[in-house]
Amino acid sequence: MTFPRVMGIVNVTPDSFSDGGQFASAAQAVEHALRLVEQGAHILDVGGESTRPGAEPVSAQDELGRVIPVIEGIRQRNADIHISIDTTKAPVARAAVAAGATMVNDVSAGRFDAEMLDTVAELGVPYVAMHMQGAPRTMQNDPHYNDVVAEVKDFLLERVASAHNAGIKEVYVDVGIGFGKSIAHNLALLHHLSEFSSIGSGQLLGISRKRFIGTLAGIDRPEDRDGVTALLHAVLLPAKVSIVRVHDVKRITELRKYGITS
Numbered sequence: 001m002t003f004p005r006v007m008g009i010v011n012v013t014p015d016s017f018s019d020g021g022q023f024a025s026a027a028q029a030v031e032h033a034l035r036l037v038e039q040g041a042h043i044l045d046v047g048g049e050s051t052r053p054g055a056e057p058v059s060a061q062d063e064l065g066r067v068i069p070v071i072e073g074i075r076q077r078n079a080d081i082h083i084s085i086d087t088t089k090a091p092v093a094r095a096a097v098a099a100g101a102t103m104v105n106d107v108s109a110g111r112f113d114a115e116m117l118d119t120v121a122e123l124g125v126p127y128v129a130m131h132m133q134g135a136p137r138t139m140q141n142d143p144h145y146n147d148v149v150a151e152v153k154d155f156l157l158e159r160v161a162s163a164h165n166a167g168i169k170e171v172y173v174d175v176g177i178g179f180g181k182s183i184a185h186n187l188a189l190l191h192h193l194s195e196f197s198s199i200g201s202g203q204l205l206g207i208s209r210k211r212f213i214g215t216l217a218g219i220d221r222p223e224d225r226d227g228v229t230a231l232l233h234a235v236l237l238p239a240k241v242s243i244v245r246v247h248d249v250k251r252i253t254e255l256r257k258y259g260i261t262s
Contacts, residue, residue: 133180202242
């Protein structure tokens with residue numbers, strides 16, 4: 001099996017669920033990002049708007065003020081690392097790519113901004129489309145599906161088709177673990193991850209420090225969930241995931257030392 005590319009999380013937010021405010025200044029965020037590269041990250045995912053359950057939206061101006069200095073700072077220090085902008089807003093995506101980003105990671109899959117797909121197509125960068133039921137503020141208010149695997153799959157197939165029709169050539173999918181899903185929904189999707197591996201250009205998996213891990217393992221603090229996160233990634237490697245999005249890059253890349261690689 002092939003070991004996935006590792007995407008390191010760089011949150012520049014005051015209220016993200018596990019590290020909000022920890023890297024609030026651009027200088028702190030840049031140094032954190034460069035440490036993730038040293039630890040083996042292939043991609044850095046920079047986000048300026050929290051998407052935790054219950055999160056309130058922020059303006060494009062506020063989001064730009066958070067992420068652009070960080071992207072510029074990373075690019076000044078490292079000309080080669082891939083940088084993803086985690087945003088649902090087309091103007092933020094455009095400015096981020098101008099500043100040095102090379103990918104757009106959109107938890108709304110283009111549903112929150114009608115200009116997003118056309119903008120990404122114009123920019124010519126890879127795109128990640130994620131499934132989410134509802135919006136961050138309300139998504140965990142009693143999520144319901146008749147068949148979560150089939151419904152998420154149908155949604156992602158439609159969004160990939162829309163992205164391709166807009167002119168985006170490289171589209172990755174994300175089943176959206178924890179985004180409008182119960183624990184049972186999350187486990188069903190993880191059990192059937194292989195069904196999503198052939199959609200688009202591949203799939204991104206984001207389970208790092210998620211609440212369902214804490215609930216199942218009895219670990220309250222998100223930052224204490226990295227060990228269980230790594231173990232779950234090791235178990236899920238046969239599912240042919242292309243990219244794993246994680247907080248603790250070092251622990252994930254160390255899986256290679258134990259022969260968990262191709």
